[in-house]
Amino acid sequence: MQKVAAIHLQPGMAVARNIYSTDGVLLLSADTVLAPAHIERLQQFDLTSVYIKNPFTDHVTANDLFDTIPEVVREETRVQAVQVVHSAFQNFVINRELDTQPFKETAEFLIKEIIENRGAMIHLTDLRARDGYTFGHSVNVCVLSTLTGMKLGYDMFKLRELALGALLHDTGKMLVPKDILLKPGPLTAEERQIMEQHPDFGFDILRRQEEIPLVSAHIAFQHHEKFDGSGYNRNLGGADIHEYARIVAIADVYDAITSDRPYKEANLPYEAYEIMMSLANTHFDPFILRLFLNQIAIYPLESIVQLNTGEIAIVVKVLPGLQTRPTLRIIFDENGYHLTNGREIDLTKELTLFINKIFTPDEVLHLSAKLPK
Ligand SMILES: [Fe+2]
Incomplete structure (x- = not known):
């Protein structure tokens, strides 16, 4: 599976995952081979990128390349959650009254599924149309936060408080004017001031809901505070920030930097890892950050990487906690010759070898041109 920017889609590429619009309508199903009309349709829906089948997957004989990437x-669960959250927030904007039930139900089924899939890692960020960012983002932040809560040993009671607050953390954004919220560029000082009020707006709405635990409302209130006290809105620091809000702050930033936004393309997971690590102690609680980052596949399955030997390989296996040392299969030797049955390398065992480059989606496309037809 290979992420390709919408502008680089070409006829003949095969879609790897179902593609949905913001409101959950299936635009194209997996395995579709793209025709020019499909590409035009996807561009109309303002999708920034699409997962296509990796041109290298057919050329390796790795038996252990997972048939389906464990998520x-x-x-389907993610799409359903985004749909429910989207319509519940829309109703709130129209009626000015928050129906908390859909959020509680969504938090519940997300927790249930994350518990069932214990041991799975985060390999992909999902793709969404630009105007749907807030809704997909709420669901992703909920998933990432719940996973971290589990690593902290939370019981169901705490997981529910955390998941619900995470799902609702940006509720206050519903009161920020759309032209500020969706502005494709830097905000003016005045616009920023309005934007930075969204934690207060959110807290104000949520603390009045009997069905929402007050501590979940505090997640919305505190999610932009930073560990060193330099965040907003109250300059809280360290343990004065509730542990739930310290978790959500990490999930929030990680999802933002690994998503395509109107003003920037998504960062690759290893870049996000580096960025997040550089913010330990200043923005983030370093202990929670480490737990969080252990769940992220820095080199997701099917990534194309270069070793210090000059060989080029595809990632075929990743284990939690050992994400910097995945198992690889060589696809080009050090002289650039393509191998149909290259050797497999377990980097946890071959300690003199290391990855010194990960190929960007554009570079993978370029490399695939060297494959025998
Ligand atoms: Fe926020």
């Missing part, structure tokens, strides 16, 4: 939540 923390299934795609």
Whole structure:
């Protein structure tokens, strides 16, 4: 599976995952071979990128390349959650009254599925149309936070408080004017001031809901506070920030930097890892950050990487906690010759070898041109 920017889609590429619009309508199903009309349709829906079948997967004979990439939540579950959250927030904007039931139900089924898939890692960020960012983001932050809560040993009671607050953390954004929320560029000082009020707006709405635990409302209130006290809105620091909000702050930033936004393309997971690590102690609680990052596949399955020997390989296996040392299969030797049955390398055992480059989606496309037809 290979992420390709919408502008680089070409006829003949095969779609690897179902593609949905913001409101959950299936635009194209997996395995579709793209025709020019499909590409035009996808561009109309403002999708920034699409997963296509990896041109290298057919050329390796790795028996252990997973048939399906194990995800923390299934795609259908994620799509369903985004749909429910989207319409519940829309109703709130129209009626100015928050129906908490859909959020509680969504938090519940997400927790259930994450518990069932214990041991799975985060390999992919999902793709969404630009205007749907907030809804997909709420669901992703909920999934990432719940996973971290589990690693902290939370019981169901705490997981529910955390998941619900995570799902609702940006509720206050529903009161921020759309032209500020969706502005494709830097905000003016005045716009920023309005934007930075969204934790207060959110807290104000949520603390009045009997059905929402007050501590979940505090997640919305505190999710932009930073560990060193330099965040907003109250400059809280360290343990004065509730542990739930310290978790959600990490999930929030990780999802933002690994998503395509109107003003920037998504960072690759290993770049996100480096960025997040550089913010330990300042933005983030370093202990929770480490737990969080252990769940992220820095080199997701099917990534194409280069070793210090000059060989080029595809990632075929990743284990939690050992993400910097995946198992690889060589696809080009050090002289650039393509191998149909290259050797498999377990980097946890071959300690003199290391990855010194990960190929960007554009570079993978370029490399695939060297494959024998
Ligand atoms: Fe926020």
